[in-house]
Amino acid sequence: MIRASKDIWRGYLIGIVWLLALLWPLLGIHSDGTLSFSRTLQVWLIIAVITLLLILITLLYKNQKLTWISGPVARTRSAIGSSSQKVPTWGWIMLAALFALTFPLYTGRSAQDVAINVLVYICLGLGLNIVIGLAGMLDLGYIAFYGVGAYTYALLSIHFQLSFWLALPFAAFTACIAGCIIGYPTLRMRGDYLAIVTLGFGEIVRIILNNWMTLTNGPNGILGIKAPGIYYPSFADGFSIEHLWLKKLHYVYYVVLLLVVFTIIAVHRLNFSRIGRAWEAIREDETAAELMGVNTFKLKLLAYAMGAIFGGLAGAFFAARMRFVSPESFTFIESAMVLAMVVLGGMASIPGIILGAMALVVLPEVFREFELYRMLAFGASMTLMMLFRPAGLIPAKRMGKRSEEKEGA
């Protein structure tokens, strides 16, 4: 006990001195040939005090000195947990659906804007989840399919005046083809080789979009994409069928909600189908799956294609909503964001991914005043999250017994 706490304090001291050594060259050496210490010390002291407090709290908590706080908290938590167990799953789903449906009624423009972003990312996250969570293949270039879908709808809308709804299957189809093109050569590779090849494909797609001036108008992007439209019966004077462009933000919200509901149902059905189980088998042990008669080649390709389809659908919606696409929107950092949502939320867990998307889109919006420190905090929290909750916020329930995480060592 005493030795352990001694180790903690020694580690803290070394760490804090180390931090000073790392901070000072960046903050204290100036290009006009002078040295300064005040700013470095200021930043350093803030960090030192905060970490000291955190260590004190954890130590007290471990030594059971904080039972007067943690006791009641734990009790209420278990009470909430047991009462929420009594509500059946469909009850939660109804509640979520009610909330999602009525959301635009009591919120303003900015909240709806954020909600639309969340929904698009949910769609992307669920698509990526098929590749990573179900089939267990790392994909760092997922955003390419989003880009392909977006450009497909943009070009169809500009050149052929195709409506959004008719273009959706096309966007899904081209994304699916792109998925197969990316998937085919990578099927022979495993693990980390897959990571770099998918990353490379993602970059290739972005560079092509950026440089193929005649088709994509390069970095300037494509303007003037049509919003989705619907026909509806009108009884104002007699009966007629009217056409409405869904440009208002709450209409756009309902369109993407529809897309998300479709995606959730599709991914859920896939997950619990024969195909889903085959994917899971491939994820757990590819060789064993192949020996059991799973056609790994076909199914891995299918996983890429299915993931790409949802990416493409989300992309088509993105183009319709922004009415503008440019290669800027499809950079690696977006792929990393979607990947972070899937992993933070909990792989292969649909509610987890929904929560992950909410967290990663809403939190930066909340901290908009600290614009400068936003990405800094994002990176740090990603690392911290992995340190303290590597399985994600809502880990997926797994069926049956299996040997956990043997591949990590």
Added chain:
Amino acid sequence: MEFFIQQLINGLTLGGIYALIALGYTMVYGVIQLINFAHGEFFAAGGYIGVILLSFFAANGLLESHPWICLAASLVLAMGYCAMLAMAVEKIAYKPLRHASRLAVLLSALGMSIFLQNGLMLTQGVYDKPYPTSFSLGRFEVGQITVSYLQITIVLITIALLILLNILIFRTRIGKAMRATAQDKTMSSLVGISSNRIISLTFALGAGLAAAAGIMVGLYYGSVSYYMGFVPGIKAFAAAVLGGIGSVTGAMLGGLIIGLVEIFGAGYISGQYKDVFAFIILISVLYFMPNGIMGENVDDTRV
């Protein structure tokens, strides 16, 4: 022909820089099977420490009087700084996750990369930082070919570092311990090798090489920016994979190939698609040789 030789020289310079960065990826991968996504940030940090120190020396007039000493001092200090940074990152972000799933470590690395990149931006500003202009070494011409002394310096420093690394890995006790840890962590700890210390050392070595590459890129292109770690980072990673990740010789070879392909592709085919060529070569090599050029089966060279 002149054009070809000119491109060859440029390609070798760039390839050497990629090789230096790729070595960090491959050594870390060899020891703990992790793609260190923050590695590109060590490279950027090296470039920044270089510009900070060189401007500091320039403002005090030291750069004019003793250019070589200043350059050597900045190189050594930047390498030391990045080694310390890498050891800190390893302790915070990777060590607690030693037994977690691969994806968790990967995301932790990605988070660290974003954190470091923004840390650089906050402390050094969003604009590109120029290297001191008083420091230029001149150039000479052979027929149509222009070679700057800076290029020669870069190539020489690269070669020297690569030779030193090879000696360290294949001729010393520490290198032997590193190779043993890479082959079998349990067995090597049974014979008294502290694997934690070796892993720290590997990170420090890789980051030191990346820092050297960062300074040389800064000198070569004349400025550094906080996001400069990303693109060279993924290309160097591609180089490491191309050479067969985990293999030191492979990383050097892969770096040279990627550098040459990029320069020749830009020179002969299209400058806009130069990043594409590197990836196309990578994908086609991996398609026919899924383990890279010097794949894992050459276990003697794994570190």
